Amino acid sequence: MKIAVLIKQVPDTYGERKLTPEGLVDRDASDAIIDEISERAIEVALQQKDADKSVEVVVVSMGPGEAKDALRKALSMGADSAIHVLDDALVASDAGWTATTLAAAIRHIGGVDLVVAGDASTDGRGGVVPAMIAEHLGISCLNGVDGLTIGSEVSGSQATESGTRAVHAPLPAIVSITESADEARFPNFKGIMTAKRKPLTVVSLSELGVDPSFPGLARSVVVSTSERPARAAGRKVVDEGQAAEELVEFLAAQRLI
Secondary structure, eight states, X not given: OEEEEEOOEEEOTTSOOOBOTTSOBOTTSSOEEEOHHHHHHHHHHXXXXXXXXXXXXXXXXXXSTTHHHHHHHHHHHTXXXXXEEOOGGGTTXXXXXXXXXXXXXXXXXXXXXXXXXXXXXXXXXOOXXXXXXXHHHTOEEEEEEEEEEESSEEEEEEEOSSSEEEXXXXXXXXEEEOTTSOOOOOOOHHHHHHXXXXXXXXXXXXXXXXXXXXXGGOOOOOOOOOOOOOOOOOOOOOOSSOHHHHHHHHHHHXXXX
């Protein structure tokens, strides 16, 4: 079995994330790290590799040159190889462009049985890219899966408004996992040293057969940006016998009751 894991390098989730005037992520405003949900996706694949040594794990990332650091970490955790999609034409890519490119990268790898990704990156929170990739590739898709089980098919559970439901899909498939997945392992010394010898291939859009000038690949355009307003102080209610009534009025005004 060959498993491709989609990972993303993001601004430090504990730092202040900012946009440039052009609406791009300001990558100089904070440290760049591998997204935690990406690490959990890697762990899902590596646990399958632990159970079956014939499993091959390939990590895939689309991003600037610095994204190679995230890929190297994934290799040190135990992945077998890495693909870095690097092209100036990908700057300011939206979800549609990202899905088109990553789908092409998965085709480029060839023979992928399962694609694992996080359900939403911490810098975008779109949560739509895995389903869009599935549409490009014509494969099954399970989004937001807890307790993923991998065999001749993939299965798990999805949270719903009223509880959970069991889901399954045949392979090949793409699955996005939630933060309920196991925390990622730490790279050990051997993993760090062997990662330097593992293949990390850099590919461009032309090598993937993607034409950035194709009319159907028009991307979203950021018209304007604005900083998040400062948090205002909350309203204090001093109980002088009428606090309950004021609280009810406030909740009703906010349509909370």
